[in-house]
Amino acid sequence: TQLLEQSPQFLSIQEGENLTVYCNSSSVFSSLQWYRQEPGEGPVLLVTVVTGGEVKKLKRLTFQFGDARKDSSLHITAAQPGDTGLYLCAGDNYGQNFVFGPGTRLSVLP
Amino acid sequence: DSGVTQTPKHLITATGQRVTLRCSPRSGDLSVYWYQQSLDQGLQFLIQYYNGEERAKGNILERFSAQQFPDLHSELNLSSLELGDSALYFCASSVRSGTSAKYQETQYFGPGTRLLVL
Numbered sequence: 001t002q003l004l005e006q007s008p009q010f011l012s013i014q015e016g017e018n019l020t021v022y023c024n025s026s027s028v029f030s031s032l033q034w035y036r037q038e039p040g041e042g043p044v045l046l047v048t049v050v051t052g053g054e055v056k057k058l059k060r061l062t063f064q065f066g067d068a069r070k071d072s073s074l075h076i077t078a079a080q081p082g083d084t085g086l087y088l089c090a091g092d093n094y095g096q097n098f099v100f101g102p103g104t105r106l107s108v109l110p
Numbered sequence: 111d112s113g114v115t116q117t118p119k120h121l122i123t124a125t126g127q128r129v130t131l132r133c134s135p136r137s138g139d140l141s142v143y144w145y146q147q148s149l150d151q152g153l154q155f156l157i158q159y160y161n162g163e164e165r166a167k168g169n170i171l172e173r174f175s176a177q178q179f180p181d182l183h184s185e186l187n188l189s190s191l192e193l194g195d196s197a198l199y200f201c202a203s204s205v206r207s208g209t210s211a212k213y214q215e216t217q218y219f220g221p222g223t224r225l226l227v228l
Binding site: 100 | 112114143145152153155158166198200202204214215216217218219220221222224
């Protein structure tokens with residue numbers, strides 16, 4: 001059974017700080033997605049990474065896919081209160097199954 | 111707006127009842143996934159359909175069932191409801207791209223149906 005772990009589980013920081021959250025597995029994925037979910041709403045796709053070692057930037061967010069395609073990180077620079085939410089990573093195994101991590105709940109205080 | 115629609119947005123019912131949740135995928139997407147998310151919990155995968163056929167099953171209870179229709183919309187049926195079934199239910203549709211070397215499947219989520227069982 002493929003599992004994705006995310007760390008930290010909870011993170012509370014001040015506005016302007018930097019942070020990194022991690023998504024780890026012992027399994028290889030064909031692609032990995034990061035989502036942000038706000039309370040009571042559906043997860044919103046942030047990025048999909050496909051190639052091992054790939055780095056994608058989305059404004060203040062930097063996503064990296066591990067060389068072996070087993071792990072990923074999300075780095076946020078100068079966090080803002082609007083970044084608050086639940087960050088979920090999800091791994092896809094060539095369409096055979098989709099696995100979600102438990103999420104990192106981020107709170108950015110003004 | 112992801113392009114995935116779900117109805118109803120809210121549903122309040124009593125224990126023992128049966129409800130049907132509806133999902134319309136994005137135009138052109140053939141896969142539909144159903145997830146359950148209880149309060150402060152992660153997404154629990156229930157079931158996946160691809161072009162009308164069941165593709166994968168997760169932790170779906172026997173009291174729950176789903177189907178995907180020829181027009182690709184999907185319904186999730188929840189019966190003999192219990193208090194513990196109160197949760198957000200999300201549907202997602204997916205699109206595939208890439209080659210065997212760089213295969214990519216991305217899910218797009220609907221806004222969810224909030225079910226409250228009293």
